Amino acid sequence: MVKNPDVLRVVTYNIHKSRGLDGRIRPERIAKVLQKLNADIISLQEVWSYKEGPLRKDQARFFSEELKLTCCVGETRKYRGGIYGNIILTRFPVLLTKTYDLTVVQREERGSLRADLDIQPVGLVHVFNIHLGTGYFERKRQAQKLIDVTLLKNPDLKGTRLVMGDFNEWTLGLTTKFLQEQFRSVDAVTVHPVKTFPGLMPMLPLDHIYFDSAFKLERLTIYRSPLALIASDHLPVVADFEQNVASAKQESVSTAVSG
Numbered sequence: 732m733v734k735n736p737d738v739l740r741v742v743t744y745n746i747h748k749s750r751g752l753d754g755r756i757r758p759e760r761i762a763k764v765l766q767k768l769n770a771d772i773i774s775l776q777e778v779w780s781y782k783e784g785p786l787r788k789d790q791a792r793f794f795s796e797e798l799k800l801t802c803c804v805g806e807t808r809k810y811r812g813g814i815y816g817n818i819i820l821t822r823f824p825v826l827l828t829k830t831y832d833l834t835v836v837q838r839e840e841r842g843s844l845r846a847d848l849d850i851q852p853v854g855l856v857h858v859f860n861i862h863l864g865t866g867y868f869e870r871k872r873q874a875q876k877l878i879d880v881t882l883l884k885n886p887d888l889k890g891t892r893l894v895m896g897d898f899n900e901w902t903l904g905l906t907t908k909f910l911q912e913q914f915r916s917v918d919a920v921t922v923h924p925v926k927t928f929p930g931l932m933p934m935l936p937l938d939h940i941y942f943d944s945a946f947k948l949e950r951l952t953i954y955r956s957p958l959a960l961i962a963s964d965h966l967p968v969v970a971d972f973e974q975n976v977a978s979a980k981q982e983s984v985s986t987a988v989s990g
Contacts, residue, residue: 781813805844853892914941
């Protein structure tokens with residue numbers, strides 16, 4: 732994808748442990764998809780990093796080295812002897828990282844990773860990478876955790892906020908309502924919902940990007956190259972923002988399907 736050097740490009744992508752629709756774990760395919768996107772900030776969910784053996788098994792470090800980006804890791808649980816969870820890849824200086832536990836009792840461990848980035852000329856940006864559960868009541872509990880003053884409503888957050896990830900919510904649930912009250916959403920400024928799952932024939936809008944009103948969204952893309960259609964069971968969501976966040980006015984945006 733061609734990128735305007737004057738925009739801030741953000742991507743969220745559930746990579747399904749790099750397991751494609753053919754059942755094979757191929758982080759090389761995910762890396763090639765991400766290289767095509769040429770993003771400044773990438774939030775990935777379901778990343779498995781196993782330290783033993785070849786580099787490709789340590790997916791967080793593999794993506795970092797292949798893309799030449801700084802990697803922040805937010806572990807949610809152990810998986811087959813490795814670290815499993817969310818990561819943020821970025822070309823900007825990282826000032827701080829923090830992991831939040833969003834786990835609900837008797838459900839799979841879930842979490843959020845926050846990275847504070849120094850983005851010039853924007854300034855301080857708090858990036859949250861979130862992966863919520865699949866149960867309705869589970870997400871209600873997680874929404875309450877998101878609202879807490881220790882997380883998205885933390886008064887110590889002095890910069891602008893970007894919130895993205897796999898929210899596993901395809902209806903107007905409590906999480907969606909809260910986030911749409913607090914932030915602008917790429918869904919709210921497009922004609923059609925951002926459907927990203929399942930990849931070959933997406934029917935459900937699970938993956939979202941929310942942002943403070945200081946950002947101006949220029950373009951939204953659901954990336955559907957032949958490789959992206961098989962590399963994971965989700966499709967990447969790509970958002971281009973103006974780098975100048977002085978204006979809070981939201982203009983109309985175009986939606987594209989890229990191949």
